[in-house]
Amino acid sequence: MKLYSSMSDAGFKVAETGSDILLDGMFATQAVSVALDDLARLRTMMSFEVALAEAEATLGIIPVTAAKHIASCARPEQMDVSALAAAAARAGNIAIPFVAAFTSLIAKDNPEAARYVHWGATSQDVIDTATILQLQEAIMAIKIDLLRLEQTLAGITEDHVETVLPGRTWLQHAVPTTFGLKAAGWLTAVTQARRHLETAVARASYIQFGGAVGTLASLDGRGVEVAAELARRLNLNVPPLPWHTLRGDLAACGSALGILCGALGKLARDLSLMMQTEIAEILPPGGKEQGGSSTMPHKRNPVGCAIALSAATQAPGLVATMLSAMVQAHERGLGGWHAEWQTLPTLLRLTSASAAHMADTVETMEIRPDAMRDDLGKTHGLMMAEAISMALAERLGRETAHHLLQELTKKAVRRNVPLDAVLQEDDRVTTILSTDDINRLMDPSGYLGNARNFCIRSVEAWRNGENKKCS
Numbered sequence: 001m002k003l004y005s006s007m008s009d010a011g012f013k014v015a016e017t018g019s020d021i022l023l024d025g026m027f028a029t030q031a032v033s034v035a036l037d038d039l040a041r042l043r044t045m046m047s048f049e050v051a052l053a054e055a056e057a058t059l060g061i062i063p064v065t066a067a068k069h070i071a072s073c074a075r076p077e078q079m080d081v082s083a084l085a086a087a088a089a090r091a092g093n094i095a096i097p098f099v100a101a102f103t104s105l106i107a108k109d110n111p112e113a114a115r116y117v118h119w120g121a122t123s124q125d126v127i128d129t130a131t132i133l134q135l136q137e138a139i140m141a142i143k144i145d146l147l148r149l150e151q152t153l154a155g156i157t158e159d160h161v162e163t164v165l166p167g168r169t170w171l172q173h174a175v176p177t178t179f180g181l182k183a184a185g186w187l188t189a190v191t192q193a194r195r196h197l198e199t200a201v202a203r204a205s206y207i208q209f210g211g212a213v214g215t216l217a218s219l220d221g222r223g224v225e226v227a228a229e230l231a232r233r234l235n236l237n238v239p240p241l242p243w244h245t246l247r248g249d250l251a252a253c254g255s256a257l258g259i260l261c262g263a264l265g266k267l268a269r270d271l272s273l274m275m276q277t278e279i280a281e282i283l284p285p286g287g288k289e290q291g292g293s294s295t296m297p298h299k300r301n302p303v304g305c306a307i308a309l310s311a312a313t314q315a316p317g318l319v320a321t322m323l324s325a326m327v328q329a330h331e332r333g334l335g336g337w338h339a340e341w342q343t344l345p346t347l348l349r350l351t352s353a354s355a356a357h358m359a360d361t362v363e364t365m366e367i368r369p370d371a372m373r374d375d376l377g378k379t380h381g382l383m384m385a386e387a388i389s390m391a392l393a394e395r396l397g398r399e400t401a402h403h404l405l406q407e408l409t410k411k412a413v414r415r416n417v418p419l420d421a422v423l424q425e426d427d428r429v430t431t432i433l434s435t436d437d438i439n440r441l442m443d444p445s446g447y448l449g450n451a452r453n454f455c456i457r458s459v460e461a462w463r464n465g466e467n468k469k470c471s
Contacts, residue, residue, distance in 0.1 A: 128208030165372035210242025254322030265312025304361030
């Protein structure tokens with residue numbers, strides 16, 4: 001089956017493939033897919049080869065004319081993707097046939113320049129460095145959606161700092177909280193995960209350049225000079241030594257992506273529960289065929305939440321693969337390195353889809369404060385039992401007051417009456433609390449503790465963090 005992608009638009013020969021192109025719209029964004037596709041892979045590999053040649057020419061290791069010709073031939077659209085794929089299956093990595101094809105391309109016009117392609121490097125040098133370049137580009141695309149999501153969550157936090165709704169523990173009504181505080185929690189989790197990812201990528205942003213076994217012996221003692229110039233041209237850092245089998249920083253990027261998927265999944269889980277028909281404190285985005293059913297005209301499904309939850313479900317296994325791939329043998333490994341090639345891009349694609357879908361969902365979902373207010377009354381005041389208990393504890397002691405409220409809440413449920421009615425009838429309560437006291441303590445809006453302060457602190461932390469990054 002012939003499948004056409006951005007590669008064909010760029011002049012590639014389209015290969016037969018089993019790509020899940022029908023699912024790409026759900027589980028990857030276009031920007032990240034483009035950053036990770038074959039064209040991008042070849043482009044970043046050529047960037048490495050061009051920068052290497054230019055670095056070596058600057059240092060007088062290869063002729064300047066050779067470097068110029070190598071750069072002039074760096075056009076990935078001239079590569080035959082089908083042929084490269086077939087050759088990679090035999091060679092064990094894409095770099096071997098890529099370097100051969102690139103060298104042949106240059107040799108057509110300048111056999112002398114072709115002699116200096118890939119001078120002093122090894123396959124892993126070009127693949128790993130290209131991976132880092134693609135990783136950086138993909139993360140920048142993901143960050144756009146994350147910042148959009150964070151901006152919306154910060155706005156919700158501020159707008160709903162006083163919107164009271166039931167707090168839930170173990171999926172049961174607990175004590176009151178605010179929708180602003182829930183949004184503040186989502187904001188904090190996503191922001192921390194995004195910053196953690198940025199830090200991990202920054203730490204991993206090294207060139208890979210070590211030659212056959214990490215000694216750069218083929219460059220006759222000038223390897224460190226070449227590495228520094230190569231890194232400068234690619235706007236990457238120089239590691240203390242080649243990291244061919246030192247995969248910790250790359251694994252940390254995979255772990256950070258997994259944590260981010262988990263934070264987005266937490267948001268998706270909460271929203272989808274609040275979108276249930278029986279709750280309906282939030283309604284999913286609707287219109288334009290969003291969240292419909294193939295058979296039920298009335299359905300309005302939380303599609304974005306489903307995508308984010310799917311990503312959060314898949315991510316841990318992929319992270320485990322990245323961690324397992326750290327165990328590589330001697331100076332250059334086999335198998336573990338290969339396992340990263342599909343795993344890291346898959347993590348990036350899933351993360352991008354999760355971030356984009358959750359940003360869209362939070363921007364367009366319908367928030368229903370009236371439904372949140374109505375839900376406060378579903379337990380007929382039982383959620384205020386702690387407030388009454390703590391007030392009584394000043395006279396009775398915490399344990400005695402706690403057991404008293406357990407008794408009275410069970411009585412209210414058994415009689416199917418509001419809790420305050422039972423409280424007003426019990427002398428153990430009324431000798432300590434007046435009717436006004438009970439009415440005041442039964443008001444959910446009066447039992448929010450530091451919720452407002454936490455909302456303010458979370459938004460300030462988010463804003464200050466962004467300002468620090470921009471300063």
